[in-house]
Amino acid sequence: MKTEIDLRSKIREVPDFPEPGVGFKDIAPLLGDSAALRQAVAELADWTAERKPDLVLGAEARGFWLGAAIACAVGCGFVPARRPGKLPPETVSARYALEYGENALEVNADAIADGARVVIHDDVLATGGTVKAIAGLVEQLGGHVVGINFVIDLTFLGGRDRLSNYDLHALISY
Numbered sequence: 001m002k003t004e005i006d007l008r009s010k011i012r013e014v015p016d017f018p019e020p021g022v023g024f025k026d027i028a029p030l031l032g033d034s035a036a037l038r039q040a041v042a043e044l045a046d047w048t049a050e051r052k053p054d055l056v057l058g059a060e061a062r063g064f065w066l067g068a069a070i071a072c073a074v075g076c077g078f079v080p081a082r083r084p085g086k087l088p089p090e091t092v093s094a095r096y097a098l099e100y101g102e103n104a105l106e107v108n109a110d111a112i113a114d115g116a117r118v119v120i121h122d123d124v125l126a127t128g129g130t131v132k133a134i135a136g137l138v139e140q141l142g143g144h145v146v147g148i149n150f151v152i153d154l155t156f157l158g159g160r161d162r163l164s165n166y167d168l169h170a171l172i173s174y
Helices: 028-032 034-049 062-074 129-140
Strands: 012-015 023-026 055-059 077-081 091-098 101-108 117-125 144-153 168-173
Touching: 028 034, 034 062, 034 117, 034 144, 034 168, 055 062, 055 129, 062 077, 062 117, 077 101, 091 129, 101 129, 117 129, 129 144
Parallel strands: 055 077, 055 117, 117 144, 144 168
Antiparallel strands: 012 023, 091 101
16 A cells, blocks of 8 residues: 655745745755655646646746646646746736736747646745736636646635636645
8 A cells, every 4th residue: 555645744944035034835855755746746637637638837937847747647738837038939928926026927829729728837826926827828828727736825825815716726735
């Protein structure tokens, strides 16, 4: 019988990063443990597969790490959402506020076919700004967001409320 790993035990808290007062949740220990990584990908892929996506969209940069693995496990395509200037033209872009700043992401304009079923993956749900912007890009391109998943949900920041119109899943909540 296979023993399930407590994935929360594989998350390292880094105090005062990237600025004072922020407790950064580092998933690197989870990624470095092959059994924990396999379990996390399998659990996220099982949830994703139930939504029957055509694509998984992963947010730069940490959303790439598991997003592509989830897409591979599910048997669908992967779309990267990248920082401005990292993808060849033609792209569409969305600006959004972070809990400690502002940023933008882009996707290739032809990456999401009209009517495509898309699951968005990012490592952490904080305020929801990043994923809300990405969901807007998916919808602007004619895709349908059929689910959004995360490794971690920081419930005290209210991101889930901001994304209440979407089907959400997180492996770990704080």
